[in-house]
Amino acid sequence: MRGRTKWTGLGAIVVVLGLAAAGAWRYEEHVHRQPDWQIHHTAVPDAAKKVDDVLAQFERDHLYKADDYLHSAGQHPDVQVLSVTGQTHWQTGVTLILKVTGHGMARGFDHVVLQQGDVPICFRLQIGPKKDSRDDDIDCPAGAPLSVPKDPSLQGVDERLQSALNPVGPNEAAVRSAVAGLKLDPAIHQDFAVQDGIVGVALRASQYDCVVARVAAPGDVTLWRPSHTQLAPGELGCSAGLALSSEFNTSPH
Structure with a gap:
């Protein structure tokens, strides 16, 4: 009776280990087959941090005109402005569509990086007229980004x-x-x-x-x-x- 219990316990352990191994294998297969999803998913928060910087600069510079929002956003690295509508914050409101480069990666079951890359992530910023809002990871509209001349720098x-x-x-x-x-x-x-x-x-x-x-x-x-x-x-x-x-x-x- 004791022997049967022993072998039953060992069998259960083997089954559990086998299921764990099968789950790990399936996860690895999923990651290998769909790395683009994971790269995109992790690129979104990276790009969102850059949008946070854009919005912080808007507030710091007390901007309210559409052209000033366009110029300011276009100075940030990895940020392109796809469109801007409206005239002023308080009257018409201003809407900007930004395309921001985010860095993402796909990891395996043991957290080893399997693939990584830069991904364009789009955001919609609605500034005024009554309240501000923001939509992350929207579908990127077609069309080239707006031309925004870069400011020179006195650094150094x-x-x-x-x-x-x-x-x-x-x-x-x-x-x-x-x-x-x-x-x-x-x-x-x-x-x-x-x-x-x-x-x-x-x-x-x-x-x-x-x-x-x-x-x-x-x-x-x-x-x-x-x-x-x-x-x-x-x-x-x-x-x-x-x-x-x-x-x-x-x-x-």
């Missing part, structure tokens, strides 16, 4: 500008020549002004990407990046005059 310019201006002193022609020698992107706006023997310089790549410099003497060069708050519409302008004003190198209120 500060040290180069400081080095170029240090030896020249408060001479406008020499300051202009020093800045020209940096060979900056032509899309970066340059502004120069002179007052009381001091030269002011302003470089502006976009609304919130600005460097202002004051050249008082050889070796006496002060660089300042106004804050995001200070560069908001209606606040300080990114101009050479700012470098020569009492508001130069001040903290936001």
Whole structure:
């Protein structure tokens, strides 16, 4: 009787292990046969994080015009704007369709990555007029994305500008020549002004990407990046005059 019980127990164990093995095999077969579904499924949350960044930038910059939403969204890497309708947030509302590249992967039963790749995921953003909403992973409409020129950047310019201006002193022609020698992107706006023997310089790549410099003497060069708050519409302008004003190198209120 004990022997029969023993063999019955072993048989049950074998059956359980066999079922587990069969389940694992079927899962592996499912993953191998349908990796695209898993890649797409995991790419959605990755793309959604990028849309979160787009929306955060909208709020940070206090945007309300359709053209500004289009321009802002188009500056984000891996984000394309397929369409934009409406004029303003509070009156007509604005609807954007975004195509965002998300990275997804298909994993096996033991969590080993079997396949991975980048997948286009589409989102609908409804901004106003009464409330905002968002639809993730919608069917991507046909058609090419809208053309959105990329803003230039002043990243890494500060040290180069400081080095170029240090030896020249408060001479406008020499300051202009020093800045020209940096060979900056032509899309970066340059502004120069002179007052009381001091030269002011302003470089502006976009609304919130600005460097202002004051050249008082050889070796006496002060660089300042106004804050995001200070560069908001209606606040300080990114101009050479700012470098020569009492508001130069001040903290936001």
